[in-house]
Amino acid sequence: MSRRRTNPSNHLRIALAHALGYDDYPNDLRAEPHLRYIENRHIGRGTLEEYLALFLRVIKHFSVHHEKPTETPVGSHSIRELLDAFTGADGEAMFADTKAGSVSRKEDVEDTVMYMVGTWAMLLSSFVQLPNGFRKVTLAYKLQAEVHKEAYDEDLAGLLRRSYLLPRSNTESDPAKAALDDDIVRTAAKLVSLLSRSSAAEGNSLLGTPSSRSLLTQSTLGPTRRWDSLYQVDAMDSLEAMAIRASRLNAFTLNVFAAVEISWTYNISRHMMLSRIGGRYVLELFALPCALNADSLTSSAVGISSELAQEIQESYLHGRNRASMRQSGVG
Structure with a gap:
Protein backbone atom coordinates (compact mmCIF):
# COMPACT_ATOMS: atom_id res chain seq x y z
CA MET A 1 0.00 0.00 0.00
CA SER A 2 1.24 3.48 -0.83
CA ARG A 3 2.40 5.41 2.22
CA ARG A 4 0.87 8.52 0.71
CA ARG A 5 -2.66 7.12 1.21
CA THR A 6 -2.30 6.42 4.93
CA ASN A 7 -5.11 8.29 6.64
CA PRO A 8 -4.13 10.67 9.45
CA SER A 9 -5.58 10.26 12.92
CA ASN A 10 -8.61 12.31 13.94
CA HIS A 11 -6.57 13.72 16.80
CA LEU A 12 -4.00 15.16 14.35
CA ARG A 13 -6.68 16.65 12.07
CA ILE A 14 -8.37 18.29 15.05
CA ALA A 15 -5.06 19.70 16.29
CA LEU A 16 -4.29 21.06 12.82
CA ALA A 17 -7.76 22.63 12.52
CA HIS A 18 -7.32 24.36 15.85
CA ALA A 19 -3.86 25.61 14.86
CA LEU A 20 -5.36 27.05 11.67
CA GLY A 21 -7.89 28.94 13.78
CA TYR A 22 -11.00 26.77 13.64
CA ASP A 23 -11.53 26.52 17.39
CA ASP A 24 -14.95 24.80 17.15
CA TYR A 25 -13.81 21.92 14.94
CA PRO A 26 -15.04 19.12 14.76
CA ASN A 27 -18.38 20.40 16.09
CA ASP A 28 -18.28 23.05 13.35
CA LEU A 29 -17.23 21.46 10.06
CA ARG A 30 -16.39 24.67 8.18
CA ALA A 31 -12.72 23.65 8.37
CA GLU A 32 -13.23 20.52 6.23
CA PRO A 33 -12.59 22.08 2.77
CA HIS A 34 -9.49 23.81 4.12
CA LEU A 35 -8.18 20.62 5.73
CA ARG A 36 -8.79 18.64 2.52
CA TYR A 37 -6.91 21.30 0.54
CA ILE A 38 -3.88 20.94 2.84
CA GLU A 39 -4.06 17.14 2.71
CA ASN A 40 -4.22 17.22 -1.09
CA ARG A 41 -1.02 19.28 -1.12
CA HIS A 42 0.85 16.32 0.41
CA ILE A 43 4.18 16.32 -1.38
CA GLY A 44 4.34 12.52 -1.60
CA ARG A 45 7.22 11.97 0.82
CA GLY A 46 6.56 10.01 3.98
CA THR A 47 3.06 9.30 5.19
CA LEU A 48 0.25 11.84 5.22
CA GLU A 49 0.40 11.61 9.01
CA GLU A 50 4.07 12.67 9.01
CA TYR A 51 3.36 15.45 6.54
CA LEU A 52 0.49 16.92 8.60
CA ALA A 53 2.47 16.58 11.84
CA LEU A 54 5.31 18.62 10.32
CA PHE A 55 2.79 21.10 8.89
CA LEU A 56 1.39 21.57 12.39
CA ARG A 57 4.87 22.27 13.79
CA VAL A 58 5.49 24.88 11.08
CA ILE A 59 2.28 26.73 12.01
CA LYS A 60 3.08 26.61 15.72
CA HIS A 61 6.57 28.01 15.11
CA PHE A 62 5.12 31.29 13.83
CA SER A 63 2.00 31.32 16.02
CA VAL A 64 3.26 30.57 19.53
CA HIS A 65 5.13 33.35 21.30
CA HIS A 66 8.29 32.50 23.20
CA GLU A 67 7.79 32.84 26.94
CA LYS A 68 11.44 32.99 28.05
CA PRO A 69 12.26 36.61 29.02
CA THR A 70 15.88 36.13 27.94
CA GLU A 71 14.88 35.64 24.32
CA THR A 72 14.68 38.75 22.22
CA PRO A 73 11.67 39.19 19.93
CA VAL A 74 13.85 40.16 16.96
CA GLY A 75 14.24 37.07 14.78
CA SER A 76 12.82 34.77 17.46
CA HIS A 77 10.19 33.45 15.03
CA SER A 78 12.24 33.86 11.89
CA ILE A 79 12.05 31.51 8.95
CA ARG A 80 15.78 30.88 9.22
CA GLU A 81 15.41 29.65 12.80
CA LEU A 82 12.93 27.02 11.66
CA LEU A 83 15.08 25.98 8.68
CA ASP A 84 18.17 25.64 10.85
CA ALA A 85 16.31 23.58 13.45
CA PHE A 86 15.14 21.01 10.90
CA THR A 87 18.47 21.01 9.03
CA GLY A 88 20.52 20.11 12.09
CA ALA A 89 18.08 17.74 13.79
CA ASP A 90 18.32 13.94 13.83
CA GLY A 91 15.24 11.77 13.88
CA GLU A 92 13.07 13.93 11.62
CA ALA A 93 10.85 11.42 9.82
CA MET A 94 10.23 13.63 6.80
CA PHE A 95 13.96 14.13 6.22
CA ALA A 96 15.25 10.70 7.18
CA ASP A 97 16.78 10.09 3.76
CA THR A 98 19.24 13.01 4.09
CA LYS A 99 22.06 13.49 6.58
CA ALA A 100 21.55 16.12 9.29
CA GLY A 101 23.56 19.26 8.56
CA SER A 102 24.35 18.30 4.97
CA VAL A 103 23.78 20.51 1.94
CA SER A 104 21.17 18.10 0.60
CA ARG A 105 19.30 18.24 3.94
CA LYS A 106 19.42 22.05 3.90
CA GLU A 107 17.96 22.21 0.40
CA ASP A 108 15.37 19.56 1.23
CA VAL A 109 14.27 21.40 4.37
CA GLU A 110 14.03 24.75 2.59
CA ASP A 111 11.89 23.33 -0.22
CA THR A 112 9.58 21.49 2.19
CA VAL A 113 9.14 24.28 4.73
CA MET A 114 8.58 27.00 2.15
CA TYR A 115 6.08 24.72 0.41
CA MET A 116 4.17 24.29 3.68
CA VAL A 117 4.32 27.97 4.58
CA GLY A 118 3.06 28.91 1.13
CA THR A 119 0.22 26.41 1.42
CA TRP A 120 -0.75 27.78 4.83
CA ALA A 121 -0.63 31.41 3.70
CA MET A 122 -2.61 30.63 0.51
CA LEU A 123 0.31 31.83 -1.62
CA LEU A 124 1.78 28.50 -2.69
CA SER A 125 2.81 29.46 -6.22
CA SER A 126 4.75 32.42 -4.78
CA PHE A 127 6.71 30.21 -2.38
CA VAL A 128 7.76 27.23 -4.52
CA GLN A 129 11.08 27.37 -6.30
CA LEU A 130 10.79 28.20 -9.99
CA PRO A 131 12.89 26.56 -12.73
CA ASN A 132 15.16 29.62 -12.71
CA GLY A 133 16.06 28.88 -9.09
CA PHE A 134 14.14 31.79 -7.55
CA ARG A 135 11.09 31.96 -5.31
CA LYS A 136 8.77 34.81 -6.15
CA VAL A 137 8.31 35.83 -2.51
CA THR A 138 12.03 36.05 -1.72
CA LEU A 139 12.82 37.78 -5.00
CA ALA A 140 10.05 40.32 -4.40
CA TYR A 141 11.36 40.88 -0.88
CA LYS A 142 14.85 41.52 -2.18
CA LEU A 143 13.56 44.04 -4.73
CA GLN A 144 10.98 45.75 -2.51
CA ALA A 145 12.16 45.68 1.09
CA GLU A 146 13.53 48.92 2.50
CA VAL A 147 15.52 47.13 5.23
CA HIS A 148 18.99 45.65 4.91
CA LYS A 149 17.92 42.18 5.96
CA GLU A 150 17.79 38.74 4.40
CA ALA A 151 14.34 37.37 3.57
CA TYR A 152 14.69 34.33 5.82
CA ASP A 153 15.64 36.52 8.79
CA GLU A 154 12.03 37.74 8.78
CA ASP A 155 9.08 35.98 10.31
CA LEU A 156 6.28 34.99 7.93
CA ALA A 157 4.25 38.16 8.41
CA GLY A 158 7.32 40.35 7.90
CA LEU A 159 8.26 38.49 4.73
CA LEU A 160 4.79 39.00 3.25
CA ARG A 161 4.52 42.61 4.37
CA ARG A 162 7.85 43.69 2.92
CA SER A 163 7.52 41.70 -0.31
CA TYR A 164 4.31 43.61 -1.17
CA LEU A 165 2.69 40.53 -2.69
CA LEU A 166 -0.63 41.31 -1.02
CA PRO A 167 -2.72 44.46 -1.48
CA ARG A 168 -2.48 46.85 1.45
CA SER A 169 -4.97 49.34 2.77
CA ASN A 170 -4.20 53.06 2.78
CA THR A 171 -3.56 52.94 6.52
CA GLU A 172 -0.92 50.26 6.03
CA SER A 173 0.84 51.90 3.11
CA ASP A 174 4.41 53.00 3.44
CA ALA A 241 -21.34 54.18 -21.99
CA MET A 242 -20.25 50.70 -23.03
CA ALA A 243 -19.83 49.43 -19.47
CA ILE A 244 -21.88 46.61 -17.95
CA ARG A 245 -23.72 47.52 -14.76
CA ALA A 246 -22.05 46.02 -11.69
CA SER A 247 -25.33 44.38 -10.68
CA ARG A 248 -25.29 42.40 -13.96
CA LEU A 249 -21.59 41.56 -13.92
CA ASN A 250 -20.88 37.86 -13.57
CA ALA A 251 -18.77 35.13 -15.14
CA PHE A 252 -21.25 34.66 -18.00
CA THR A 253 -21.30 38.33 -19.07
CA LEU A 254 -17.52 38.58 -18.75
CA ASN A 255 -17.05 35.56 -20.99
CA VAL A 256 -19.68 36.41 -23.62
CA PHE A 257 -19.35 40.18 -23.92
CA ALA A 258 -15.72 40.75 -22.93
CA ALA A 259 -14.18 37.42 -24.03
CA VAL A 260 -12.81 36.96 -20.51
CA GLU A 261 -12.19 33.43 -19.28
CA ILE A 262 -12.26 32.45 -15.61
CA SER A 263 -9.25 30.70 -14.10
CA TRP A 264 -9.29 29.40 -10.52
CA THR A 265 -6.21 30.05 -8.39
CA TYR A 266 -5.14 29.05 -4.89
CA ASN A 267 -2.86 32.09 -4.67
CA ILE A 268 -4.75 34.74 -2.75
CA SER A 269 -2.57 37.54 -4.17
CA ARG A 270 -3.90 36.80 -7.67
CA HIS A 271 -7.60 37.13 -6.85
CA MET A 272 -9.35 39.32 -9.46
CA MET A 273 -6.14 39.66 -11.48
CA LEU A 274 -6.79 40.16 -15.19
CA SER A 275 -4.14 38.64 -17.47
CA ARG A 276 -3.84 38.08 -21.20
CA ILE A 277 -2.90 34.56 -22.23
CA GLY A 278 -2.89 33.33 -25.82
CA GLY A 279 -4.72 36.41 -27.04
CA ARG A 280 -7.58 36.02 -24.55
CA TYR A 281 -8.21 37.78 -21.26
CA VAL A 282 -8.19 35.56 -18.18
CA LEU A 283 -9.64 36.64 -14.84
CA GLU A 284 -8.15 34.75 -11.91
CA LEU A 285 -10.41 34.04 -8.93
CA PHE A 286 -9.36 32.68 -5.54
CA ALA A 287 -10.73 29.13 -5.40
CA LEU A 288 -11.04 28.63 -1.64
CA PRO A 289 -12.60 31.74 -0.04
CA CYS A 290 -13.90 29.64 2.87
CA ALA A 291 -10.27 29.28 4.02
CA LEU A 292 -10.39 32.94 5.05
CA ASN A 293 -12.50 31.81 8.01
CA ALA A 294 -9.26 30.46 9.52
CA ASP A 295 -8.29 32.96 12.20
CA SER A 296 -4.58 32.25 11.77
CA LEU A 297 -4.54 33.83 8.29
CA THR A 298 -5.61 37.24 9.57
CA SER A 299 -3.58 36.97 12.77
CA SER A 300 -0.17 38.51 13.34
CA ALA A 301 1.39 35.15 12.41
CA VAL A 302 0.53 35.42 8.70
CA GLY A 303 -0.63 39.02 8.45
CA ILE A 304 -3.34 38.91 5.76
CA SER A 305 -5.41 41.99 6.49
CA SER A 306 -8.99 41.49 7.63
CA GLU A 307 -10.02 44.10 5.03
CA LEU A 308 -8.59 41.99 2.20
CA ALA A 309 -10.21 38.83 3.56
CA GLN A 310 -13.58 40.56 3.82
CA GLU A 311 -13.27 42.03 0.33
CA ILE A 312 -12.57 38.62 -1.22
CA GLN A 313 -15.42 36.95 0.66
CA GLU A 314 -17.86 39.71 -0.31
CA SER A 315 -16.91 39.37 -3.98
CA TYR A 316 -18.49 35.90 -3.80
CA LEU A 317 -21.36 36.89 -1.53
CA HIS A 318 -22.82 39.23 -4.16
CA GLY A 319 -22.79 36.50 -6.80
CA ARG A 320 -24.49 33.99 -4.48
CA ASN A 321 -27.21 36.48 -3.57
CA ARG A 322 -27.92 37.17 -7.24
CA ALA A 323 -28.13 33.44 -7.98
CA SER A 324 -30.54 32.78 -5.10
CA MET A 325 -32.80 35.64 -6.20
CA ARG A 326 -32.95 34.27 -9.75
CA GLN A 327 -33.87 30.80 -8.46
CA SER A 328 -36.71 32.27 -6.38
CA GLY A 329 -37.93 34.37 -9.29
CA VAL A 330 -36.76 37.67 -7.78
CA GLY A 331 -34.50 40.08 -9.67
Whole structure:
Protein backbone atom coordinates (compact mmCIF):
# COMPACT_ATOMS: atom_id res chain seq x y z
CA MET A 1 0.00 0.00 0.00
CA SER A 2 1.24 3.48 -0.83
CA ARG A 3 2.40 5.41 2.22
CA ARG A 4 0.87 8.52 0.71
CA ARG A 5 -2.66 7.12 1.21
CA THR A 6 -2.30 6.42 4.93
CA ASN A 7 -5.11 8.29 6.64
CA PRO A 8 -4.13 10.67 9.45
CA SER A 9 -5.58 10.26 12.92
CA ASN A 10 -8.61 12.31 13.94
CA HIS A 11 -6.57 13.72 16.80
CA LEU A 12 -4.00 15.16 14.35
CA ARG A 13 -6.68 16.65 12.07
CA ILE A 14 -8.37 18.29 15.05
CA ALA A 15 -5.06 19.70 16.29
CA LEU A 16 -4.29 21.06 12.82
CA ALA A 17 -7.76 22.63 12.52
CA HIS A 18 -7.32 24.36 15.85
CA ALA A 19 -3.86 25.61 14.86
CA LEU A 20 -5.36 27.05 11.67
CA GLY A 21 -7.89 28.94 13.78
CA TYR A 22 -11.00 26.77 13.64
CA ASP A 23 -11.53 26.52 17.39
CA ASP A 24 -14.95 24.80 17.15
CA TYR A 25 -13.81 21.92 14.94
CA PRO A 26 -15.04 19.12 14.76
CA ASN A 27 -18.38 20.40 16.09
CA ASP A 28 -18.28 23.05 13.35
CA LEU A 29 -17.23 21.46 10.06
CA ARG A 30 -16.39 24.67 8.18
CA ALA A 31 -12.72 23.65 8.37
CA GLU A 32 -13.23 20.52 6.23
CA PRO A 33 -12.59 22.08 2.77
CA HIS A 34 -9.49 23.81 4.12
CA LEU A 35 -8.18 20.62 5.73
CA ARG A 36 -8.79 18.64 2.52
CA TYR A 37 -6.91 21.30 0.54
CA ILE A 38 -3.88 20.94 2.84
CA GLU A 39 -4.06 17.14 2.71
CA ASN A 40 -4.22 17.22 -1.09
CA ARG A 41 -1.02 19.28 -1.12
CA HIS A 42 0.85 16.32 0.41
CA ILE A 43 4.18 16.32 -1.38
CA GLY A 44 4.34 12.52 -1.60
CA ARG A 45 7.22 11.97 0.82
CA GLY A 46 6.56 10.01 3.98
CA THR A 47 3.06 9.30 5.19
CA LEU A 48 0.25 11.84 5.22
CA GLU A 49 0.40 11.61 9.01
CA GLU A 50 4.07 12.67 9.01
CA TYR A 51 3.36 15.45 6.54
CA LEU A 52 0.49 16.92 8.60
CA ALA A 53 2.47 16.58 11.84
CA LEU A 54 5.31 18.62 10.32
CA PHE A 55 2.79 21.10 8.89
CA LEU A 56 1.39 21.57 12.39
CA ARG A 57 4.87 22.27 13.79
CA VAL A 58 5.49 24.88 11.08
CA ILE A 59 2.28 26.73 12.01
CA LYS A 60 3.08 26.61 15.72
CA HIS A 61 6.57 28.01 15.11
CA PHE A 62 5.12 31.29 13.83
CA SER A 63 2.00 31.32 16.02
CA VAL A 64 3.26 30.57 19.53
CA HIS A 65 5.13 33.35 21.30
CA HIS A 66 8.29 32.50 23.20
CA GLU A 67 7.79 32.84 26.94
CA LYS A 68 11.44 32.99 28.05
CA PRO A 69 12.26 36.61 29.02
CA THR A 70 15.88 36.13 27.94
CA GLU A 71 14.88 35.64 24.32
CA THR A 72 14.68 38.75 22.22
CA PRO A 73 11.67 39.19 19.93
CA VAL A 74 13.85 40.16 16.96
CA GLY A 75 14.24 37.07 14.78
CA SER A 76 12.82 34.77 17.46
CA HIS A 77 10.19 33.45 15.03
CA SER A 78 12.24 33.86 11.89
CA ILE A 79 12.05 31.51 8.95
CA ARG A 80 15.78 30.88 9.22
CA GLU A 81 15.41 29.65 12.80
CA LEU A 82 12.93 27.02 11.66
CA LEU A 83 15.08 25.98 8.68
CA ASP A 84 18.17 25.64 10.85
CA ALA A 85 16.31 23.58 13.45
CA PHE A 86 15.14 21.01 10.90
CA THR A 87 18.47 21.01 9.03
CA GLY A 88 20.52 20.11 12.09
CA ALA A 89 18.08 17.74 13.79
CA ASP A 90 18.32 13.94 13.83
CA GLY A 91 15.24 11.77 13.88
CA GLU A 92 13.07 13.93 11.62
CA ALA A 93 10.85 11.42 9.82
CA MET A 94 10.23 13.63 6.80
CA PHE A 95 13.96 14.13 6.22
CA ALA A 96 15.25 10.70 7.18
CA ASP A 97 16.78 10.09 3.76
CA THR A 98 19.24 13.01 4.09
CA LYS A 99 22.06 13.49 6.58
CA ALA A 100 21.55 16.12 9.29
CA GLY A 101 23.56 19.26 8.56
CA SER A 102 24.35 18.30 4.97
CA VAL A 103 23.78 20.51 1.94
CA SER A 104 21.17 18.10 0.60
CA ARG A 105 19.30 18.24 3.94
CA LYS A 106 19.42 22.05 3.90
CA GLU A 107 17.96 22.21 0.40
CA ASP A 108 15.37 19.56 1.23
CA VAL A 109 14.27 21.40 4.37
CA GLU A 110 14.03 24.75 2.59
CA ASP A 111 11.89 23.33 -0.22
CA THR A 112 9.58 21.49 2.19
CA VAL A 113 9.14 24.28 4.73
CA MET A 114 8.58 27.00 2.15
CA TYR A 115 6.08 24.72 0.41
CA MET A 116 4.17 24.29 3.68
CA VAL A 117 4.32 27.97 4.58
CA GLY A 118 3.06 28.91 1.13
CA THR A 119 0.22 26.41 1.42
CA TRP A 120 -0.75 27.78 4.83
CA ALA A 121 -0.63 31.41 3.70
CA MET A 122 -2.61 30.63 0.51
CA LEU A 123 0.31 31.83 -1.62
CA LEU A 124 1.78 28.50 -2.69
CA SER A 125 2.81 29.46 -6.22
CA SER A 126 4.75 32.42 -4.78
CA PHE A 127 6.71 30.21 -2.38
CA VAL A 128 7.76 27.23 -4.52
CA GLN A 129 11.08 27.37 -6.30
CA LEU A 130 10.79 28.20 -9.99
CA PRO A 131 12.89 26.56 -12.73
CA ASN A 132 15.16 29.62 -12.71
CA GLY A 133 16.06 28.88 -9.09
CA PHE A 134 14.14 31.79 -7.55
CA ARG A 135 11.09 31.96 -5.31
CA LYS A 136 8.77 34.81 -6.15
CA VAL A 137 8.31 35.83 -2.51
CA THR A 138 12.03 36.05 -1.72
CA LEU A 139 12.82 37.78 -5.00
CA ALA A 140 10.05 40.32 -4.40
CA TYR A 141 11.36 40.88 -0.88
CA LYS A 142 14.85 41.52 -2.18
CA LEU A 143 13.56 44.04 -4.73
CA GLN A 144 10.98 45.75 -2.51
CA ALA A 145 12.16 45.68 1.09
CA GLU A 146 13.53 48.92 2.50
CA VAL A 147 15.52 47.13 5.23
CA HIS A 148 18.99 45.65 4.91
CA LYS A 149 17.92 42.18 5.96
CA GLU A 150 17.79 38.74 4.40
CA ALA A 151 14.34 37.37 3.57
CA TYR A 152 14.69 34.33 5.82
CA ASP A 153 15.64 36.52 8.79
CA GLU A 154 12.03 37.74 8.78
CA ASP A 155 9.08 35.98 10.31
CA LEU A 156 6.28 34.99 7.93
CA ALA A 157 4.25 38.16 8.41
CA GLY A 158 7.32 40.35 7.90
CA LEU A 159 8.26 38.49 4.73
CA LEU A 160 4.79 39.00 3.25
CA ARG A 161 4.52 42.61 4.37
CA ARG A 162 7.85 43.69 2.92
CA SER A 163 7.52 41.70 -0.31
CA TYR A 164 4.31 43.61 -1.17
CA LEU A 165 2.69 40.53 -2.69
CA LEU A 166 -0.63 41.31 -1.02
CA PRO A 167 -2.72 44.46 -1.48
CA ARG A 168 -2.48 46.85 1.45
CA SER A 169 -4.97 49.34 2.77
CA ASN A 170 -4.20 53.06 2.78
CA THR A 171 -3.56 52.94 6.52
CA GLU A 172 -0.92 50.26 6.03
CA SER A 173 0.84 51.90 3.11
CA ASP A 174 4.41 53.00 3.44
CA PRO A 175 4.58 56.83 3.27
CA ALA A 176 7.60 56.71 0.97
CA LYS A 177 5.90 54.33 -1.46
CA ALA A 178 2.68 56.34 -1.27
CA ALA A 179 4.61 59.48 -2.21
CA LEU A 180 6.20 57.61 -5.10
CA ASP A 181 2.78 56.41 -6.25
CA ASP A 182 1.48 59.98 -6.06
CA ASP A 183 4.36 61.18 -8.24
CA ILE A 184 3.57 58.48 -10.81
CA VAL A 185 -0.09 59.45 -10.84
CA ARG A 186 0.74 63.15 -11.22
CA THR A 187 3.15 62.40 -14.07
CA ALA A 188 0.52 60.30 -15.83
CA ALA A 189 -2.07 63.07 -15.36
CA LYS A 190 0.28 65.61 -16.91
CA LEU A 191 0.86 63.32 -19.87
CA VAL A 192 -2.88 62.85 -20.41
CA SER A 193 -3.40 66.60 -20.14
CA LEU A 194 -0.70 67.27 -22.75
CA LEU A 195 -2.24 64.74 -25.10
CA SER A 196 -5.65 66.34 -24.59
CA ARG A 197 -4.31 69.80 -25.40
CA SER A 198 -2.72 68.40 -28.55
CA SER A 199 -6.04 66.93 -29.63
CA ALA A 200 -7.85 70.17 -28.86
CA ALA A 201 -5.32 72.18 -30.88
CA GLU A 202 -6.05 70.08 -33.95
CA GLY A 203 -9.65 71.21 -33.82
CA ASN A 204 -12.77 70.51 -31.91
CA SER A 205 -14.44 68.65 -34.75
CA LEU A 206 -13.55 65.24 -33.34
CA LEU A 207 -14.62 65.84 -29.78
CA GLY A 208 -17.14 68.64 -30.17
CA THR A 209 -18.19 70.51 -27.08
CA PRO A 210 -18.13 68.78 -23.72
CA SER A 211 -21.37 66.93 -23.14
CA SER A 212 -23.65 67.38 -20.17
CA ARG A 213 -22.93 63.72 -19.25
CA SER A 214 -19.28 64.36 -18.41
CA LEU A 215 -18.12 62.69 -15.22
CA LEU A 216 -16.89 66.11 -14.11
CA THR A 217 -19.05 69.12 -14.82
CA GLN A 218 -17.88 72.68 -15.19
CA SER A 219 -19.16 73.48 -11.73
CA THR A 220 -17.06 70.76 -10.10
CA LEU A 221 -13.98 71.75 -12.03
CA GLY A 222 -14.30 75.40 -11.11
CA PRO A 223 -13.66 78.45 -13.28
CA THR A 224 -9.88 78.09 -13.18
CA ARG A 225 -9.82 74.68 -14.91
CA ARG A 226 -9.28 74.47 -18.67
CA TRP A 227 -11.81 72.97 -21.06
CA ASP A 228 -9.25 70.38 -22.14
CA SER A 229 -9.84 68.60 -18.82
CA LEU A 230 -13.43 68.15 -19.88
CA TYR A 231 -12.32 66.79 -23.25
CA GLN A 232 -10.36 63.99 -21.62
CA VAL A 233 -13.27 63.21 -19.28
CA ASP A 234 -15.59 63.00 -22.28
CA ALA A 235 -13.26 60.39 -23.74
CA MET A 236 -13.72 58.44 -20.50
CA ASP A 237 -17.49 58.86 -20.87
CA SER A 238 -17.40 57.14 -24.24
CA LEU A 239 -15.99 54.06 -22.50
CA GLU A 240 -18.38 54.41 -19.60
CA ALA A 241 -21.34 54.18 -21.99
CA MET A 242 -20.25 50.70 -23.03
CA ALA A 243 -19.83 49.43 -19.47
CA ILE A 244 -21.88 46.61 -17.95
CA ARG A 245 -23.72 47.52 -14.76
CA ALA A 246 -22.05 46.02 -11.69
CA SER A 247 -25.33 44.38 -10.68
CA ARG A 248 -25.29 42.40 -13.96
CA LEU A 249 -21.59 41.56 -13.92
CA ASN A 250 -20.88 37.86 -13.57
CA ALA A 251 -18.77 35.13 -15.14
CA PHE A 252 -21.25 34.66 -18.00
CA THR A 253 -21.30 38.33 -19.07
CA LEU A 254 -17.52 38.58 -18.75
CA ASN A 255 -17.05 35.56 -20.99
CA VAL A 256 -19.68 36.41 -23.62
CA PHE A 257 -19.35 40.18 -23.92
CA ALA A 258 -15.72 40.75 -22.93
CA ALA A 259 -14.18 37.42 -24.03
CA VAL A 260 -12.81 36.96 -20.51
CA GLU A 261 -12.19 33.43 -19.28
CA ILE A 262 -12.26 32.45 -15.61
CA SER A 263 -9.25 30.70 -14.10
CA TRP A 264 -9.29 29.40 -10.52
CA THR A 265 -6.21 30.05 -8.39
CA TYR A 266 -5.14 29.05 -4.89
CA ASN A 267 -2.86 32.09 -4.67
CA ILE A 268 -4.75 34.74 -2.75
CA SER A 269 -2.57 37.54 -4.17
CA ARG A 270 -3.90 36.80 -7.67
CA HIS A 271 -7.60 37.13 -6.85
CA MET A 272 -9.35 39.32 -9.46
CA MET A 273 -6.14 39.66 -11.48
CA LEU A 274 -6.79 40.16 -15.19
CA SER A 275 -4.14 38.64 -17.47
CA ARG A 276 -3.84 38.08 -21.20
CA ILE A 277 -2.90 34.56 -22.23
CA GLY A 278 -2.89 33.33 -25.82
CA GLY A 279 -4.72 36.41 -27.04
CA ARG A 280 -7.58 36.02 -24.55
CA TYR A 281 -8.21 37.78 -21.26
CA VAL A 282 -8.19 35.56 -18.18
CA LEU A 283 -9.64 36.64 -14.84
CA GLU A 284 -8.15 34.75 -11.91
CA LEU A 285 -10.41 34.04 -8.93
CA PHE A 286 -9.36 32.68 -5.54
CA ALA A 287 -10.73 29.13 -5.40
CA LEU A 288 -11.04 28.63 -1.64
CA PRO A 289 -12.60 31.74 -0.04
CA CYS A 290 -13.90 29.64 2.87
CA ALA A 291 -10.27 29.28 4.02
CA LEU A 292 -10.39 32.94 5.05
CA ASN A 293 -12.50 31.81 8.01
CA ALA A 294 -9.26 30.46 9.52
CA ASP A 295 -8.29 32.96 12.20
CA SER A 296 -4.58 32.25 11.77
CA LEU A 297 -4.54 33.83 8.29
CA THR A 298 -5.61 37.24 9.57
CA SER A 299 -3.58 36.97 12.77
CA SER A 300 -0.17 38.51 13.34
CA ALA A 301 1.39 35.15 12.41
CA VAL A 302 0.53 35.42 8.70
CA GLY A 303 -0.63 39.02 8.45
CA ILE A 304 -3.34 38.91 5.76
CA SER A 305 -5.41 41.99 6.49
CA SER A 306 -8.99 41.49 7.63
CA GLU A 307 -10.02 44.10 5.03
CA LEU A 308 -8.59 41.99 2.20
CA ALA A 309 -10.21 38.83 3.56
CA GLN A 310 -13.58 40.56 3.82
CA GLU A 311 -13.27 42.03 0.33
CA ILE A 312 -12.57 38.62 -1.22
CA GLN A 313 -15.42 36.95 0.66
CA GLU A 314 -17.86 39.71 -0.31
CA SER A 315 -16.91 39.37 -3.98
CA TYR A 316 -18.49 35.90 -3.80
CA LEU A 317 -21.36 36.89 -1.53
CA HIS A 318 -22.82 39.23 -4.16
CA GLY A 319 -22.79 36.50 -6.80
CA ARG A 320 -24.49 33.99 -4.48
CA ASN A 321 -27.21 36.48 -3.57
CA ARG A 322 -27.92 37.17 -7.24
CA ALA A 323 -28.13 33.44 -7.98
CA SER A 324 -30.54 32.78 -5.10
CA MET A 325 -32.80 35.64 -6.20
CA ARG A 326 -32.95 34.27 -9.75
CA GLN A 327 -33.87 30.80 -8.46
CA SER A 328 -36.71 32.27 -6.38
CA GLY A 329 -37.93 34.37 -9.29
CA VAL A 330 -36.76 37.67 -7.78
CA GLY A 331 -34.50 40.08 -9.67
